[in-house]
Amino acid sequence: MALFIPPFVKLSRVSAAPVALVTLASANLNPSFGRLHLAMGRCSDGFANSSKLSTLASPSPSPGLAQSLQTHSPRSISRPTASFQRDSASALLPENAPSAPPLVVVSFYKFADFPDYVDFKQPLKDFCEAMRVSGGIIIAPEGINGSICGSRESVQRVVDFIQSDSRLNGLRMVESPVSPEEEAIHHGHTSRSPLGAGEDAPFRWDHVRVKLKKEIVSFGDPLVSPIERVGTYVTPKEWNALIDDPDTIVIDVRNTYETRIGKFKGAVDPRTSAFREFPDWVDNQFQLSDSDDQSANENPGSSTPRNLPRVAMYCTGGIRCEKASSFLLSKGFKEVYHLEGGILKYLEEISEPESRWEGECFVFDKRVSVEHGLVPGSFKLCYGCKEPVSDEDMKSPLFEPGVTCPHCHASKSEEEKERARARQRQFAAWGVIGGPDKGQKKPSRSDAARKI
Template identity: 75%
Template sequence: MIPAFRSSLNPNSNPNPNFLLQLNPSSFIPASNSSPHRRRPNIYSCSYSSQSQAMTVSNCSTGSAASRPVPISTAADFESQSNPHSTLMVVSFYRFADFPDHANLRKPLKELCEELRVSGGIILAPEGINGSICGTRDSVGKVLAFIENDSRLKGLRKIESPVSPEEEAIHHGHTSSSPLSAGEDAPFRWDHVRVKLKKEIVSLGMPDVSPIERVGKYVKPREWNALISDPDTVVIDVRNNYETRIGKFKGAVDPCTTAFRNFPSWVDDQFELPKADSLKQQSGGSTELKTEWPERKKPPRVAMYCTGGIRCEKASSFLLQKGFEEVYHLEGGILKYLEEVPEPESLWEGECFVFDKRVSVEHGLAQGTFKLCHGCKQPVSDADMETPEWERGVTCPHCYSSKSEEEKERARARQRQFDAWGIIGGPDKGRRPTSKDDARAKNSNKLSSSL
């Protein structure tokens, strides 16, 4: 139950100004642009404005439209229009659970997805499951039902998103020359499924932080505005800087992290956290760390949000472990908020970055305007693609200065493969040659085409 917030009727209220004065001033010192995946810059520096820009859709990120055949409607297209169960959808899901035998699920889950032509990415770890998949409503439903057959994974937290008619037409009319058939450099592929085994389903690097044991209080999207409008609430964006750059909630504090693993360091730096000085004995014999806070240093009420809610599960568990008492997080994340809260009532500004081919979404989960730089996996606008630093498939203004000439040349070679065949690696990608002669012929074709 959320407490009554004194300023809940004022949607323009900002977070507690006294808290903002406590933040390290270096958090707001501009720094040079850098790729979030290449090196670890000062995590307390930002190099961008928090305001998003209005842009129009561009085809630059997938190559010239004139050089690619337009997919022809197939029987599947007409079937999807007449049968809602065959319409494509994207479902993001996760579940924290005690799952030590997670590796046993990998093979049957991957085989089922391939059989049903469900694509996307799924992570299995000892702490649970996390995934984003695309397919027809029936096929996706079968995959999710298979996962929830394991009682430990029942109650998956799910967010459904529609697929645009253009993307659906390309999916059904898929050929090796289709723009969406290439995805080796993209975080999500419509034509391929990956089921990976990892140590964590979302990497914080702190194994003692367990959302299975305790998390913050969930806040429904319809109740979120009242919470974050209260001046005594500190609103924290738990995402990374390449995500917050294109959109965030009004008045939210941006940690400017380049990876989720940096979040604990940011908390330690920004809050004056006393050390635990006693152990509280619980009924049953177990002990719990107890932190004594001086009244003047009492931590504020914190409300956190992320894309789909999974990072907030760990972040809220971490803050509770640190001694924070009032920790809230947006249930279902930004995606659920954009789905349920009408735009006129919304406190969201800009677009939401998503880790699939859509790149970004707007209110109602409509397709956004940003494209993806395949050199650094960051969202780029039409304005970005007009700069000298933009080179399709190679660099953008956000990664140009951090890439060596050798890295740029490798990216250009990959882009030439894409331009020639519509897929990274050539037309035989994923297929086993029938003979040594076929293999030599294909390798020869690759070599001649790349020269």
């Protein structure tokens, strides 16, 4: 019998020994691939195994892309065809499990002047598919932001492919482990049955999405450009001294569903539901006006009449802080600092006894939250609102698996709840949404007649 894990059940963290990986710092992406929330804010789905190896060349490749296509051409790369068994829970691993390479999860971002970003989409998607790398990537005129998964070699080749364009060289990254259980589920997929492991796979090797956006992280102010200026980076080892200073205002630039499960001691929580609300919060909190903004931009070297404080900001992986720090500088703030590598890098490098972090850190993947050492945390995910829920939340009468939790029950209409219940019944019956024929062509009457 195949192992079925409902979407609201968290894998045990007892044996979540870290596997040597590379994870890039995009924990703040905006994608949610299938069920996967990536570090860009919230991104969306994408799947389909593809073998478009002959279409890598773009009609108008961006600078450096043509050379990269020649250097990294996947035409000679053979795709693994290992068979898998699924007769029991222990058969989640492939028959040749000892030779299966460990997974590498990489989240990354880079702000850059990238006006021809559209030309990069298809070559990048094709290359990811050829490398058997999965996940999601956003590209925009202001750069790139993504999170991918695959073998160490394949992920490194994709990173090299991206950085072969000089404008995208120097991606910002942070490491994060994947548990053996998640690896086993990931390897439950086969080329013959890409849905074999259901929606609990942390990443699907046939599932890569490259999306075109106006911004790599949604802020809503086109005049804010981290390419031109950002605040001062502070390493995790320097962070404690900065935020312990009583003259420093520490600001969490994440959203409320993230801050309620953990934050730095004494940090200000703007209580925003989306990053786009941050500029208004700053204006209101510090009583800034348009005249302050205009004066700061026209006279960047002059002192502002308002006595603005020293500010230290942080987010999950660093990308939101780059925009937030650029925005504060445009408003006339002089001392603007942000945590390099974000919370994830801090939790990786700083031991718990020395830490100023309280609680757990929400992450945009199936781990839901992590603790010190980037060990998977205790929170699960409500698939009704995509927000973290605790064990206590799951005891509430307002919690209904796959439908609602105490945080979203009141905001959901009965029609929305009924649709979610129907979706949950499909998942409970088949392990995937849509039933066992999901992704397959339904047989026509002529096909049925031929079988008779």
